Amino acid sequence: MTMDPVRPDFIPDPSLSQAEMEALQRDIAEVARFEDDLDVSPAAIASAGDAPDDDQTTLSASTDDTTNPPLVAGVDQAFVDDRAVSAIVVLRNGEVIERVSAVERTEIPYIPGLLSFREGGAILAAFAELEADPDVVLVDGSGRIHFREAGLATHIGITLDVPTVGVAKSLLCGAPEQSLDETYPEGTRIPIAADDSVETCPDGTVIGHALQTRQYDSPNRYINPLIVSPGHRVSASTAADIVEATADGYKLPEPTRVADSYADEAKAAVNNPSE
DNA sequence: GCGACAG
DNA sequence: ATCTTGTCGC
Structure with a gap:
């Protein structure tokens, strides 16, 4: 029971023309659902260290959540020449229960707005190796915050029909309601x-949030906020809730941080086939 | 034409 | 993303 595409017709094909890629993204945006349709509540997601408790303070955590702690996955990529790793x-209660990796050749360069066509193949190859069935997946990059509301997180979510959240370190498009400076x-x-940069939905639609997951106490140094957006089957506010619930003292949420270091490890292995 | 642009 | 030394702060 591994995670294979549920919508093969939406698999990111790097051999498509740019116009075809954009057309595919518009189709994806039409079937994407930026509303909550997941089996877990953010409140039931425990970070490393705080195991589920039975007091009544965790209001939205159901009995089932406590019995079956949600599985949160993190995905990240590293590159070696023309290969994407x-x-x-997959974390449960902040602990890694499974990890997989895959290496695929990148067929196209990085093009803003078309990231999924560069990295999607390697990501789907890795998911095909995954046995766990995550309740939600944190993807590095944008989801709905995209020119056609079809960023990497949305593309992966639609193709696998899994709830996804986009976690980016910078803003691709859209207008923050307050300055991010x-x-x-x-x-x-x-x-x-x-x-105007988002051509598929009405101006003013909230497509995500800048989320300050960490900040220094006083110095003249500061940390930039994360840019969080719905990928698929998650609302903008719940996406932010999930990232906040999985953050554990660092700017990046744990699933993303762990995937990050694992990607570096896998990359080192690609450079050193000996190990 | 110019500016902006996830990873 | 990747290439990289030093440096600031707890």
Whole structure:
């Protein structure tokens, strides 16, 4: 029971023309669902260290959530020449229960807006090796915050029909409701609204948030917020809730951090076939 | 034409 | 993303 495409017709094909890629993204955006349709509540997601408790403070955690802790996966890529290394880790209660990786040749260069056609193949190859069935997947990059509302997280979510969240380190498009050049305290959420750069939905639609998962106490140093957006089957606010629930003292949520280091490890292995 | 642009 | 030394701060 591995994760294979449920919608083969949406698999990112790097041999398509740019116009065809964009057309495919519009089709994806039409079937993408930026509403909650997942089996877990953010409150039931425990980070490393805090195991589920039975007091009544975790209001939205159901009995089932406590019995079957949600599985949260993180995906990240590293590159070696013309090859992409995709790493996936699956966490339960903040602990890694599975990790897989795959290596695929990159067929096209990085083009803003078409990232899934460069990295998608390696990511899907890695998912085909995964045995766990994650409740939600954190993908490095944008989801709905995309020119055609079909960023990497959305593309992967639709192809595998799994709930996904896009976690990016910078803003691809859209208009923050407040300047992102200021220093904000931890927990700050700034809505990102669609503007003229998002051609598939009405201006003003909230397509994601800038989320300050970490911030320095006082110095003249500051940390930029993460850019979080729905991939598929998750709403903008829940996407932010999930990232906040999986953050554990660092800017990046744990699933993403762990996938990050695993990708580096897998990359080292590609450079050193001996190990 | 110019600017902007996840990883 | 990747190439990289030093440096600031807890």
